[in-house]
Amino acid sequence: MKKIMLFMFVLSLICFQNSQVFVFGQSELTFASELSDKIAxxxxxxxxxxxxxxVFVTxxxxxxxxxxxGFGYSDKSKYSRVDEKTLFELGSVSKSFTGLALLKLEAEEEVRLTEPVSTYIPSIQFTYNGEKIVVTIADFLSxxxxxxxxxIATIPETDSENALVQTVDNLNNIALAYPPGEKYEYATINYDVLGLVIQKVSGVSYEEYVRTNIFEPLSLNETFIGVTNGQTAEKSKGYKLAFGQAKEFSSPVFAGNNPAGYIISSGNDLTKWLTFQLGLSNTDYLDSSIIASSRQINVSDKDGLNYAAGWFVFDQGERIYHGGNNPNFSSFVQFYPEKGIGVGVLTNLNTLGTNNIGFRISDLLTGDTTFQAGSDENQLIDFYATIIFLLVMLLNSFLLIKVIMIAREIKKGQRTLKENISWLQMTCKSTFSLMIVGLLVYCFHQVPYIFLGGLNWSFLFVWLPYTIQAVYFGSLLLLLLLFVYLSMLLLFPKKKI
Structure with a gap:
């Protein structure tokens, strides 16, 4: 029954292309137009x-x-419209390309998933509970x-040719949070390790291998990795939030994170990628077993969420999905192999809104009404950070006024340096104030590490809204004013009347 309904649905849709409907019959045209309006x-x-x-939707x-x-702008300042050739960074959707490339090498018997990663990268070692431990390729895949x-915070900001090696070297002898294979925890750097395996085994750079073995055979002519030299289409500007508005943001280059988050593609090529994944385009180049393997679950989580080779797999493979985020772009890819439906979304902002668009459109196409749009975490962070920033600036204003008032009192002689105070005493009092403020600064710097699982402020500056930086520097100014205020109170008491 579901297949019949889907067939009737597709007949009534055929065919949107760039939002133009090409169907015969007034009733079908009306229905297709209504659906197009719903997607919009x-x-x-x-x-x-x-x-x-x-936004671009396919x-x-x-x-x-x-x-x-395409909707909206690829460059707000120039009013450049998004179209099917506009390039977007895919974020973690890049992992599906890396996973497929690795499985191709496995099919050619160049890699074995059950082998320790150290077989291919001898320099890398891991420890758990103080002892060296073996981690397999399959562990990284899943x-x-x-x-x-x-x-993710250990990935260096660099565009050097050796960036991938540097990224993986930073993991050497790192203490694992769990025994390998025991527990799922999404860590983007897993796929950077796999990218280096591809590089070591193939004898060419990761970028070159994927370009010649995945992009070119699939005619993904508007898909690139990292720096887009030789691109044939215009790349969108990237944005992130600042006090409730999207502001242009040029993210640092993380070339060592290319396999996990920095493949760049257009709406045209995302459509081709979806068509390939659904088995609707020529897949003779890649054996069907390789494609099937990319969706094969290695280990099942108790909550039913399963991760294969760059894909989240739901309902025994009935629905395949992956979202992607990096500091200033987002993407969404979801397809239903049995139903023959795929949805792709590209946006130029790091936002959960991209997933919301994709899930809502998928639900519209399949009739599933269970999805509820989630709150955008960056929107919430920006909102609360704005409130905190305003409070911090009010406190800064209050302290600045108090410092100015004390300075005026000193100038009028209402406050004087403590009598008989020696330089040693003055130094001790200043040092005491400095120690208090220094302790507060230290605690402030430890906030993301303690409450966000080992992250740091540098990471937050890149990944979170600009408002976080405003809070950070506003807070440091507050602590500086607090130091000045405390020092003046201690060293320049009011005269007794």
Whole structure:
């Protein structure tokens, strides 16, 4: 019954292309137009909710591309519109390409998933409870290596040719959070390790191997990795939130994170990727068993969430999904192999709104009404950080006024340096004030490490809204003013009347 309903649905849709409907018959045209309007309503709703500058949406079915459309701007300052050739960074959707490349090497018997990663990268070692421990390729593929999420903060800011090696070297002798294979914890750097395995085994750079073995055979001519030299389409600007608005943000280069988060692609090529994943394009180049392996569950989590080779797998493979986020872009890919439906979304803002768009469109196409749009974490962070910043600036203003008042009292002679105070006493009092403020600064710097699982402020500056930086520097100014205020109170008491 579901297949019949899906077939009737597809017949009534055929065919959207760039939001133009090509169907015969007034009733089908009306229905398809209504559905197109519903998709546009979903996108526009989430763009407003999450302040997303630009979005591209693609929907494919067994009959081909049934919907493609760009919304908003790739460059707000130039009013450049998003279209099917606009390039976006894919974030963690990049992992599906890396996973497929690795499985191709496995099929060629160049890699064995059950082998320790040290077989291919001899310099790397891991420990658990103080003892060296073996971590297999399969453990990295399924995010069960034991590496914690916080290892993302160890990825160096660099665009050097040796960036991937540097990134993996930073993990050497790291203490694992769990025994390998025991527990799922998403750690993006797992796929950087796999990228280096691909590089070591193939004898060429990770970027070159994926380009010649994945992109070119699949005619992904508008897909690149990292720096987009030779690109044939315009790359969108990236944005992040600042006091409730999306502001342009040029993220640092993390070339060592290319295999996990920095493949760049267009709406055209995302459509091709979905078509390939659904088995609707020529897959002779890659054996079907390799594609099937990329969705094969290695270990099952108790909550039913399973991770294969760059894909989250739900309902025994009925639904395959992955979202992607990096500091200033987001993406969403979801497809239903049995139903022959796929949805892709690209945006130029780090936002959960991208997932909301994708899930809502998927639900619209499949009739599933269980999905509820989630709150955008960066929106919440920006909102609360704005409130904190305003409070901090009020306190700064209060302390500054108090410092100015004390300075005026000193100038008028109402406050004088303590009588008979020696330089040693003055130094001790100043040192005491400095120690108090220094302790507060230290505690302030430890906040993300303690409460966010080992992250640091540098990481937060890159990944979170600009508002976090405003809070950080506003707080440091507050502590500086507090030091000045305490020092003046201790050293310049009021004269007794």
């Amino acid at each position: 309503d979903i996108v526009n709703d989430e763009m407003v909710r999450s302040d997303i500058p630009g 929907v494919v079915s067994e009959d081909g591309v049934i919907y493609q459309n 995010h069960r290596s034991g590496l914690p999420f916080s290892t």
